[in-house]
Amino acid sequence: MSNDITIEKTHEDTGSKALAVKVPEDLVRRAEDRAVRRMARQAKLPGFRKGKVPLDVVRHRYGDALRQTVLEEVVRDSWDQAVDRESLEDVIDRSVRNLKYEHEGPIEFEFLVEVKPRLTLERTGGFTLTRTVEPVTREQVDEQLHNLREQKATWLPVEGEQPAPGNMVRVEVAPLEGDSAGEAKPYSLVLGEGKALPELEEKIMELLPGETRDTEIRFPDDHPDESRRGESRKLRITLHEVKRQELPPLDDDLAREVGDFDDLEALTEAIRKDLEAAAVREADSRVRDQLITELVSANGVEAPAGMVTRAVAAYGQAYGIDRERMEQFYQEFRPIAESRVKRDLVLEAVAVAEQLKATEEDIDRRIAEIAAARDTTVNEVYATLEKSKRLPEIEQALTEEKVFAHLLEQSTIAEEA
Numbered sequence: 001m002s003n004d005i006t007i008e009k010t011h012e013d014t015g016s017k018a019l020a021v022k023v024p025e026d027l028v029r030r031a032e033d034r035a036v037r038r039m040a041r042q043a044k045l046p047g048f049r050k051g052k053v054p055l056d057v058v059r060h061r062y063g064d065a066l067r068q069t070v071l072e073e074v075v076r077d078s079w080d081q082a083v084d085r086e087s088l089e090d091v092i093d094r095s096v097r098n099l100k101y102e103h104e105g106p107i108e109f110e111f112l113v114e115v116k117p118r119l120t121l122e123r124t125g126g127f128t129l130t131r132t133v134e135p136v137t138r139e140q141v142d143e144q145l146h147n148l149r150e151q152k153a154t155w156l157p158v159e160g161e162q163p164a165p166g167n168m169v170r171v172e173v174a175p176l177e178g179d180s181a182g183e184a185k186p187y188s189l190v191l192g193e194g195k196a197l198p199e200l201e202e203k204i205m206e207l208l209p210g211e212t213r214d215t216e217i218r219f220p221d222d223h224p225d226e227s228r229r230g231e232s233r234k235l236r237i238t239l240h241e242v243k244r245q246e247l248p249p250l251d252d253d254l255a256r257e258v259g260d261f262d263d264l265e266a267l268t269e270a271i272r273k274d275l276e277a278a279a280v281r282e283a284d285s286r287v288r289d290q291l292i293t294e295l296v297s298a299n300g301v302e303a304p305a306g307m308v309t310r311a312v313a314a315y316g317q318a319y320g321i322d323r324e325r326m327e328q329f330y331q332e333f334r335p336i337a338e339s340r341v342k343r344d345l346v347l348e349a350v351a352v353a354e355q356l357k358a359t360e361e362d363i364d365r366r367i368a369e370i371a372a373a374r375d376t377t378v379n380e381v382y383a384t385l386e387k388s389k390r391l392p393e394i395e396q397a398l399t400e401e402k403v404f405a406h407l408l409e410q411s412t413i414a415e416e417a
Contacts, residue, residue, distance in 0.1 A: 004024070005021065005022070005023050005024070005027065005077070005078050005081055006020075006021070006022040006024075007019055007020070007021050007078070007081060007082050007085055007086070008020045009086065010110070013304070014117045014302055014304050015114060015115060015116075015117055015303075015304020015305065015306050015307055016112065016113060016114050016115065016304065016305075016306055017086070017088075017111075017112075017113045017115065018110055018111070018112055018113075019082055019086065019110065019111040019113065020108075020110055021078045021082070021108065021109055021110065021111060022106050022107075022108050023074045023077075023078060023106055023107040023108070024106050025104065025105050025106050027074065028070065028074065028105075028106060028107050031070045031073045031074055032066065032070050034073075035066050035069040035070055035073070036055050036059055036066060037055070038069075039065070039066065039069075040054075040055055045057065045061065067101070070107075071099075071101065071107070074107055075096060075109070078111075079094070079111065082111060082113075088113060088115065089115070089118075090115050090116035090118065091113060091114070091115055091116075092114040092115060092116055092306065092307065092310070093113075093114045093306070093310075094111055094112065094113045094114070095111075095112045096109050096110070096111060096112075097109065097110050097112055098110045114304070114306040114307070116307070116345075116348075117304060117345060118349070119299070119301065119345055119346065119349035120349070120353075121295065121299045121346065121349055121350065121353070122298075122299055123295075123298045123299060124295065124350060124407060124410060125407065125409075125410025125411050126410065126411065127290075127291065127294040127295075127298075127411040127412070128411065128412045128414060129287050129290045129291055129294075129408075129411055129412065129413050129414065130287075130290065130413075130414050130416055131283050131284070131286070131287045131413050131414065131415050131416065132283055132286070132415075132416045133279050133280055133283040133415075134279050134282070134283070135279075136272055136275040136276050136279060140275055141268060141271050141272055141275065144271045144274075144275070145250060145267075145268065145271065148254065148258050148267075149247045149248055149250060149254065150245070150247065151258075152247075152248050152254065152257060152258065153245045153246055153247050153248065154245075154246045154248075155168055155243040155244070155245060155246070156243060156244055156246050157241065157242070157243055158209070158242040158243060158244050159209065160208065160209070161208070161209075161242065162205055162206065162207065162208055162242075163191055163204060163205050163207075163239070163242045164191070164205065165191050165192035165205075166190065166191065166192055166244070166245060167190070167191050167242050167243060167244055167245075168188065168189070168190050168191075168242070168243040168244075168245070169188070169189060169190075169191060169204055169239060169241065169242055169243075170186065170187070170188045170239075170240045170241040171186070171187050171188075171189075171204055171237060171238060171239050171240060172184040172185065172186050172187070172237070172238045172240065173185055173187060173200075173235055173236070173237055173238075174235065174236045175233065175234070175235060175236075176214060176234035176235060176236055177234075181236045184236070184238070191204065191205065197217060197219065197220070198220070199217045199218060199220075200217050200235075200237075203215050203217065203235075203237055204237060204239060207237065207239040208239065209239055209240065209241060209242050210239070210240070211238070211239055212236065212237065212238040212239075213236075213237055214234065214235070214236050214237075215234070215235055215236075215237060216232055216233065216234045216235070217232070217233055217235060218230065218231070218232045218233075219231045219232075219233070224325070225325075226324070226325065226328070227324070250264065251264055252264050254267075255267035287408070287413060288404055291404070291407055291408065291411065292342070292343050292346060292347075294411075295346050295407075296342045296343075296346060299346075301342050301345060301346055302342075303337075303338040303339075303341040303342050303345070304341070307341045308334060308337045308338050308341055309330075311337035311340055311341055312329070312330050312333050312334060312337045315329075315333050315336070315337065316329050316330075316333075347399075347400055347403050350403045350406065350407060351399050351402070351403050354403075354406055356399060356402040356403050356406060357399050358394075358395045358396075358398035358399045358402065362398045362402075363391070363394055363395055363398065364378075366394055366398060367381050367382060367385070367394070
């Protein structure tokens with residue numbers, strides 16, 4: 001009887017491999033014997049001294065634990081051999097499926113292995129890219145000035161009037177069951193900002209300060225919580241307070257209050273320069289997006305399904321998507337995740353092929369720049385980044401900067417007004 005673990009590749013694509021594994025019976029028995037002896041040394045059972053429990057008693061008493069221990073051992077040993085025999089590298093994840101483990105005989109199962117594809121890009125240049133810097137308009141500048149006025153605004157009480165969009169209200173809302181009201185919850189919100197259901201805001205705007213009214217609202221058909229779509233609910237609403245926003249004058253005093261500006265003209269010019277810098281960054285970002293699209297298309301880059309699923313799951317976790325909504329979220333975000341995976345694969349392939357990975361010296365220089373900008377020490381910046389686990393982000397950003405600089409040198413950028 002063979003005492004070798006058999007590993008056979010049954011499937012392979014750009015992002016995964018399936019490996020059929022067969023662990024012969026003699027190896028299974030040996031693993032069981034080792035596990036039983038380890039358990040016997042630790043077992044504490046009535047009528048037996050520690051370490052003196054008969055092996056047959058241990059097998060009978062700890063059958064499920066024994067089975068689990070054997071499985072863990074043979075899977076671990078099989079994986080070590082699979083990594084060596086199949087030269088598995090850049091493994092993202094692995095799972096076991098189709099397990100067969102009878103009382104007698106071999107153990108059989110499959111490894112489903114997710115791997116990061118190693119791309120060889122045949123074409124990395126010769127593309128024509130368009131760069132358009134959108135001009136900054138007076139309306140954009142005025143919008144920023146208005147935002148600054150809102151930040152410095154005061155809120156003044158409104159008496160004897162129904163609230164209107166833009167007013168801040170303080171309300172209490174309680175659920176109604178028949179004539180009995182449940183616990184009232186307080187809310188403060190600015191009407192028209194979309195923080196509450198539109199129908200609820202309409203009901204609030206029908207009240208006067210100090211007034212209470214029982215009403216019924218219906219959740220819209222496109223409500224984010226699918227279980228509430230179209231649902232009606234009876235509520236008791238009490239409006240306690242209404243305030244209106246008083247914006248400060250747009251003058252030199254405002255400019256001096258929001259920053260180190262001599263007058264309104266200096267503030268306006270600073271806003272325009274910030275918007276122009278943002279427009280340049282946006283134009284550069286669009287050029288990089290075009291470049292990635294060209295690279296993906298020219299090289300036929302595909303996004304492995306497993307990596308896409310993981311990317312969607314990461315988005316879902318970041319956005320706090322619950323399990324019930326995850327399927328819909330997956331359908332909506334799948335194209336975004338696919339694009340992100342392709343982008344990351346392409347950039348990493350270039351970084352590896354051209355040896356453009358960020359070095360420790362690169363990271364040190366960037367940390368020094370951050371420290372200088374914040375008027376703090378390098379050690380303090382390092383400590384902050386390590387605590388927030390953001391050092392990998394710095395390394396990733398620096399690598400991408402080097403990769404894009406390398407790639408853009410090989411293509412033509414056409415400037416458009």
